[in-house]
Amino acid sequence: MPYVVRDQDGQVVAVAEVPLSEDAEEVPIDHPEVLALLSRACAADLADGDEAFVNSDLSFIRVLEDLIEVLIRRGVIALSDLPGPAQDKLMQRRALRGWLAGVVGVVDDDSGKVI
Structure with missing residues (x-):
């Protein structure tokens, strides 16, 4: 943590x-304040012109996620083979996609549809 x-x-x-000072506080990685700080840092990076690189990373993450799903469906790997x-992250993404599909009826498959 x-x-x-x-x-x-x-x-x-x-x-x-690692603790940077005596009053450093250990928190979970998904603590809202940690996520907010990281979000602000990313926003600052985007302001510096890295938007194309970040968008490329986000698109590539989707490719990796889809690849893992295909490998699991074909029995090449099992979900339990992963750390x-x-x-946890894959299950969270599955749940989020399921929720979005149920709420909106559309899951963006790079077709340009925006929720």
């Missing part, structure tokens, strides 16, 4: 693998 450092107002200002955190 990562460690966070807070400013005098209690806002998370740093995330590290626990990878299994």
